[in-house]
Amino acid sequence: MATPQIQSVPSLWARLQEKSIEQLHIRLESIVVLVGLAAIMAILSPFFLSVSNFMNILLATSTIGVLAIAATFVLSSGGLDLSIGSVLGLSGVVGAAFAVNLGMPTPIAVLATIGAGALAGLVNGWVITRGFVPAFIVTLGMLGIARGLALVISDGRVIYGLPDWMLFLGQGRPFGIPMPVIILIIVAIIMHIVLAYTRYGRHTLAIGDNENAARTAGINVEFHRLTLYTLSGGLAGLAGLLFATRINSGDPTAGITYELTAITAAIIGGTNLFGGRGSILGTMIGAMIMGVLQNGLNLLAVQSYYQQMAIGCVLVLAVFIDQFQQRQETKV
Amino acid sequence: MSLLDLSGIEKSFGSVSVLHGVDLTVGAGEVIGLVGDNGAGKSTLMKIVTGMYQADRGSITLEGDNILELTPGERRARGIEMIYQDLALAKxxxxxxxxxxxxxxxxxxxxxxxxxxxxxxxxxxxxxxxxxxxxxxxxxxxxxxxxxxxxxxxxxxxxxxNPKIVIMDEPTAALAVREVQSVLDLIRQLKSQGIGVILISHRLNDVLSVTDRIIVLRQGRAAANLLTKETTMPDIVSAIVGGGDVMVAAAHEAQG
Structure with a gap:
């Protein structure tokens, strides 16, 4: 994309880009990548373009999508949460243990699932803001702790047989649309509004942009961070609920390396790795890109080991392009 | 009654004592210059005013109300604003x-x-x-x-x-000549609106040209409280460095 060096009328692309960023908080490139990728997959596989496959992509994206929302909030505040994949696994196990082993009614099991995630996030946030341990270390530690705890609670086994009402959350299809997709869309819309249009969201971005500026503006930075990590854990708990109810079991190994995919989706969607910029709509497009990529590779019968490699490559590539653009924009 | 009143402010960081009982008052429409060497305690004193630091001892009142217990956000809401040297902007x-x-x-x-x-x-x-x-x-x-x-x-x-007090930390240090003049004009404009201004600056010419009073901090104490119109460059320099042979330093400053 060549931008003229002299001050002239901005190109149509530049004007659309500006409107898109201002109104929707999305960079146009990510939409182009999504459409382009879908077009390639449609050409390569005759099964790609169908309503049922589209629903499959959305359903597969729902868990990652919720995790990616958590990653967007934490990253755009200048933080990092590596524990979301493990917390997803822990929450699913806790929910299944409540519903199956303890025979609790569905509402309590659902609250326990999300609550377990939020509690893990609260611990993260508390150690980070009160103990001054870097987020990288705390959440890396929690990655191990939550996974281990999930295995301890479940005794290393998958807990089967969730009650019907819980299964509805993962397997119900009102109007033909899978429940996890409906839940993702509702959560995404709410969280988009929170990040882009509420004081809480604006302060999140400001803290990630310049912590000192936020502090001098009277924002309680430590408390805000604490709530962000709790929110991240709670969303990971929700993702754990969607995952467990979809596969009808609390699996202690659920969500391994999901943090990788979720952070990748957030970064492809335009979240600044170092904070200050992020949008949930952008992240949803990032999550769709990851979903289309995985679905397409599945349809093309590419071995799942290679898919893991593809995700890793996409993450590095996305950050490379972002850094490249920023260098171009700040070049004198 | 003055607008802002600090008295007996003491502050230490661990074993390092930075302020030993500083008094300072600012009236409405008054411009105060706060000068002193690096490490004299200017920034620490101002951060105590904005609430970023808590004073160990002493009192702060704004229009007679004790504001010592208020958070930075609450003090901003009461009308204490500060423009930081690094600007503190979310870029x-x-x-x-x-x-x-x-x-x-x-x-x-x-x-x-x-x-x-x-x-x-x-x-x-x-x-x-x-x-x-x-x-x-x-x-x-x-x-x-x-x-x-x-x-x-x-x-x-x-x-x-609509602030009542504006604290400016080195607002002219990084500016071009014309921009410096517009900042000084702005300070005069604030004064005419009855806003109290505290100007922290190493540029003594700027301080002499816009302030009403000059407070000199030295080693954590208010070493001098000078009326600007009765003060000359050598007086300030002498107070900053603490007496002795100041003619060379003063002559250098006078050249601007």
Whole structure:
């Protein structure tokens, strides 16, 4: 994309880009990548373009999508949460243990699932803001702790047989649309509004942009961070609920390396790795890109080991392009 | 009654004692110069005023009310604003977001309290126009602006909410000659509106030209409290370095 060096009328692309960023908080490139990728997959596989496959992509994206929302909030505040994949696994196990082993009614099991995630996030946030341990270390530690705890609670086994009402959350299809997709869309819309249009969201971005500026503006930075990590854990708990109810079991190994995919989706969607910029709509497009990529590779019968490699490559590539653009924009 | 009244302020960081009982008053429409060597305690004293630091001992009152227990946000709401030397701007956010950071106006939509972007933009544009600042576009991130333009944003942020006291930390240190004059004009304008100003500066010429009084901090004490119109450059320099042979230093400063 060549931008003229002299001050002239901005190109149509530049004007659309500006409107898109201002109104929707999305960079146009990510939409182009999504459409382009879908077009390639449609050409390569005759099964790609169908309503049922589209629903499959959305359903597969729902868990990652919720995790990616958590990653967007934490990253755009200048933080990092590596524990979301493990917390997803822990929450699913806790929910299944409540519903199956303890025979609790569905509402309590659902609250326990999300609550377990939020509690893990609260611990993260508390150690980070009160103990001054870097987020990288705390959440890396929690990655191990939550996974281990999930295995301890479940005794290393998958807990089967969730009650019907819980299964509805993962397997119900009102109007033909899978429940996890409906839940993702509702959560995404709410969280988009929170990040882009509420004081809480604006302060999140400001803290990630310049912590000192936020502090001098009277924002309680430590408390805000604490709530962000709790929110991240709670969303990971929700993702754990969607995952467990979809596969009808609390699996202690659920969500391994999901943090990788979720952070990748957030970064492809335009979240600044170092904070200050992020949008949930952008992240949803990032999550769709990851979903289309995985679905397409599945349809093309590419071995799942290679898919893991593809995700890793996409993450590095996305950050490379972002850094490249920023260098171009700040070049004198 | 003075507007802002500090008395007996003491502060130490661990075993390092920085302020040993500083008194300072600012009246409405009064411009105070706060000068002193590096490490004399100027910034620490101002951070105690804004609430970023808690004083170990002493009292702070604003219009007679004790504000010692208030948080930085609450003190801002009472009308104490500070323009930091590093400007403390969120560089990836636009002008309006920076000006209203921490004080965003909201409106209710479907029971949710949302930030009123339209009002923010309008008010931000009004404030920028009132300052006569020239910015490329207020919807651009402030990081894309020049140093002088960024400073305009920082000043606009300090003045938007009708402050009673404005503290400026080295506002002219990084500016071109013409920009320095416009900052000094702005300080005179604030004075005429009855706003108290504390100017921290190493540029003694600037301090002598706009202030009413000059407080000299030396080793954590208010070493001198001088009326500007009865003060000359050698007096200030002498108070800063603590007596002795100051003629060389004073002559150097006088050259500007």
């Amino acid at each position: 990836q956010q636009d002008v309006a977001s920076n000006i209203f950071l921490g004080r965003e106006p909201t409106r209710r939509v479907l029971g949710m309290s949302l930030v009123d972007r339209r009002k923010m933009k309008l008010d931000a544009q009004k404030m920028i126009d009132r300052l006569g600042a020239k910015l490329p576009a207020i919807t651009r991130p402030v990081g894309s602006f020049s140093g002088g333009q960024q400073q305009s944003v920082a000043i606009a942020r300090a003045l938007t909410f």
